Amino acid sequence: xxxxxxxxxxxxxxxxxxxxxxxxxxxxxxxxxxxxxxxxxxxxxxxxxxxxxxxxxxxxxxxxxxxxxxxxxxxxxxxxxxxxxxxxxxxxxxxxxxxxxxxxxxxxxxxxxxxxxxxxxxxxxxxxxxxxxxxxxxxxxxxxxxxxxxxxxxxxxxxxxxxxxxxxxxxxxxxxxxxxxxxxxxxxxxxxxxxxxxxxxxxxxxxxxxxxxxxxxxxxxxxxxxxxxxxxxxxxxxxxxxxxxxxxxxx
Amino acid sequence: xxxxxxxxxxxxxxxxxxxxxxxxxxxxxxxxxxxxxxxxxxxxxxxxxxxxxxxxxxxxxxxxxxxxxxxxxxxxxxxxxxxxxxxxxxxxxxxxxxxxxxxxxxxxxxxxxxxxxxxxxxxxxxxxxxxxxxxxxxxxxxxxxxxxxxxxxxxxxxxxxxxxxxxxxxxxxxxxxxxxxxxxxxxxxxxxxxxxxxxxxxxxxxxxxxxxxxxxxxxxxxxxxxxxxxxxxxxxxxxxxxxxxxxxxxxxxxxxxxxxxxxxxxxxxxxxxxxxxxxxxxxxxxxxxxxxxxxxxxxxxxxxxxxxxxxxxxxxxxxxxxxxxxxxxxxxxxxxxxxxxxxxxxxxxxxxxx
Numbered sequence: 001x002x003x004x005x006x007x008x009x010x011x012x013x014x015x016x017x018x019x020x021x022x023x024x025x026x027x028x029x030x031x032x033x034x035x036x037x038x039x040x041x042x043x044x045x046x047x048x049x050x051x052x053x054x055x056x057x058x059x060x061x062x063x064x065x066x067x068x069x070x071x072x073x074x075x076x077x078x079x080x081x082x083x084x085x086x087x088x089x090x091x092x093x094x095x096x097x098x099x100x101x102x103x104x105x106x107x108x109x110x111x112x113x114x115x116x117x118x119x120x121x122x123x124x125x126x127x128x129x130x131x132x133x134x135x136x137x138x139x140x141x142x143x144x145x146x147x148x149x150x151x152x153x154x155x156x157x158x159x160x161x162x163x164x165x166x167x168x169x170x171x172x173x174x175x176x177x178x179x180x181x182x183x184x185x186x187x188x189x190x191x192x193x194x195x196x197x198x199x200x201x202x203x204x205x206x207x208x209x210x211x212x213x214x215x216x217x218x219x220x221x222x223x224x225x226x227x228x229x230x231x232x233x234x235x236x237x238x239x240x241x242x243x244x245x246x247x248x249x250x251x
Numbered sequence: 252x253x254x255x256x257x258x259x260x261x262x263x264x265x266x267x268x269x270x271x272x273x274x275x276x277x278x279x280x281x282x283x284x285x286x287x288x289x290x291x292x293x294x295x296x297x298x299x300x301x302x303x304x305x306x307x308x309x310x311x312x313x314x315x316x317x318x319x320x321x322x323x324x325x326x327x328x329x330x331x332x333x334x335x336x337x338x339x340x341x342x343x344x345x346x347x348x349x350x351x352x353x354x355x356x357x358x359x360x361x362x363x364x365x366x367x368x369x370x371x372x373x374x375x376x377x378x379x380x381x382x383x384x385x386x387x388x389x390x391x392x393x394x395x396x397x398x399x400x401x402x403x404x405x406x407x408x409x410x411x412x413x414x415x416x417x418x419x420x421x422x423x424x425x426x427x428x429x430x431x432x433x434x435x436x437x438x439x440x441x442x443x444x445x446x447x448x449x450x451x452x453x454x455x456x457x458x459x460x461x462x463x464x465x466x467x468x469x470x471x472x473x474x475x476x477x478x479x480x481x482x483x484x485x486x487x488x489x490x491x492x493x494x495x496x497x498x499x500x501x502x503x504x505x506x507x508x509x510x511x512x513x514x515x516x517x518x519x520x521x522x523x524x525x526x527x528x529x530x531x532x533x534x535x536x537x538x539x540x541x542x543x544x545x546x547x548x549x550x551x552x553x554x555x556x557x558x559x560x561x562x563x564x565x566x567x568x569x570x571x572x573x574x575x576x577x578x579x580x581x582x583x584x585x586x587x588x589x590x591x592x593x594x595x596x597x598x599x600x601x602x603x604x605x
Contacts, residue, residue, distance in 0.1 A: 008526070008529070009430070009433075009434065009488055009489065009490075010490050011433070011434040011437035011438065011487070011488065011490075012430070012433055012434070012437065014437040014440075014441060015433060015436055015437040018437070018440050018441075033529065034529040036529075055426070055526070057526060057527045057528050057529045057554075058527075058529060058556075082425075082426050082429035082430045082433065083426075084425070100429070101429050101430060101432070101433035101436075102429065102432045102433040102435070102436040103436075156556065158556075158557065158558040160558050161558065
């Protein structure tokens with residue numbers, strides 16, 4: 001079994017390495033100090049198992065996993081984290097294992113045994129998507145940023161830089177700082193993760209960052225347009241207009 | 252106890268307020284053809300009597316507090332009117348008695364007759380003066396209530412500050428604690444001597460932070476010691492990613508400041524400046540003195556890809572609030588990013604333990 005250790009702290013990686021030394025059947029193929037290194041290392045070494053820290057600079061553990069999923073490479077994962085344990089309790093329902101720092105040898109061995117069993121069983125049920133795990137760990141707090149694989153490059157979009165989102169079949173088109181980025185996700189699933197007081201579904205195919213809206217214009221009896229700060233016009237459906245009005249009246 | 256009787260200064264001011272009324276009374280009597288002797292000898296004792304008699308209005312007013320509702324005005328008004336007529340009558344009666352008591356003095360034989368004629372005027376005046384006393388009493392009661400409210404407000408504020416401090420003390424960052432213990436767990440195998448060193452550092456930090464929370468004000472020296480203990484631990488965790496630069500003017504060390512003001516700044520610098528950057532950077536803690544003021548500065552490299560924060564986070568907001576709460580407009584708080592460096596600056600007066 002090939003394993004990769006991903007943590008931004010040297011000593012934290014050292015603990016995992018030390019525990020793995022007692023398991024000669026596991027080969028450590030690499031260590032990574034951040035998410036970008038991890039993406040490269042997974043592509044290079046094709047590990048069966050990754051030990052993944054959650055809080056890391058630039059890309060967090062969930063984002064790393066999400067990007068690996070998007071490439072169709074998803075090794076077995078053991079999260080290793082000092083994260084709040086209440087936040088991770090939801091993971092148990094998803095059959096995803098995690099180690100809370102600091103952890104015992106017994107706990108580590110159990111997590112490894114579980115990973116082995118999972119590998120041997122070749123489960124038919126796909127593992128839960130990383131976005132779902134991240135949402136569970138956020139405990140109801142809305143998303144703050146979105147990661148997109150843009151060719152070989154990874155872009156992190158902070159949500160106050162996201163203007164609007166358009167549905168395109170199984171993809172969403174994200175408009176940010178004058179660029180269009182495509183991400184494989186449905187508009188409906190993205191909508192559930194966004195802060196409903198900042199992002200409004202103004203149309204079947206559009207979600208708008210409310211901060212960009214200047215006014216709504218009525219063209220004809222049944223047709224309205226949202227006018228944005230940069231002059232862009234986006235269609236507003238009747239239901240979308242209703243949602244906007246509720247927000248205005250509630251404010 | 253009546254508030255005017257409780258303090259000699261207040262009573263003096265009150266009685267002084269009666270002097271013009273006594274003069275007015277004398278003037279009125281003179282205009283009715285009374286002699287100076289007749290007017291003076293009656294007006295002075297009458298005013299003195301009234302001064303004490305009408306103090307009773309305060310007890311009435313206290314029993315009948317002015318509500319917000321207009322309906323109470325009817326019943327209250329009836330009570331005031333009744334009391335005023337009663338007191339006016341008593342006062343006029345006293346004048347009648349006084350005139351007869353003074354009539355034996357040579358030259359004042361006509362006093363009883365003059366007073367008999369003036370009785371309706373005296374009664375009316377008594378009523379007016381009593382009503383004025385009612386108004387004055389309500390003013391005093393309102394003022395007392397305002398003072399009381401202010402005192403209770405200050406007390407509540409003090410309580411809130413104390414509980415906030417308690418919360419701060421309890422707010423020991425769990426993420427820091429567990430990550431440190433994890434580092435410790437790693438060190439026990441690879442470097443037992445450093446593991447022991449880290450145990451000591453961690454204990455030192457915990458002991459200091461628990462001890463500091465007991466006090467409201469603390470010397471900068473102690474805040475710096477706490478930050479040093481904390482950063483020594485983070486140094487082990489982050490290794491080469493964390494570089495420390497201390498620029499401390501020893502003259503600033505005895506300066507007093509609210510407890511646990513520096514710690515949130517240093518924790519913020521680690522969280523957003525070092526932990527958020529793969530390559531880490533230099534954390535600067537600087538304290539300078541100039542013209543009777545201390546300038547305390549914490550700097551860290553900013554993550555330029557992260558969005559500029561809208562306003563201050565909770566931690567910085569609390570620091571600013573507590574700094575300004577202690578020093579008011581004699582202190583200054585600044586925070587912002589410039590040339591890729593996030594900088595928080597506190598300026599406050601250099602005050603030391605007496």
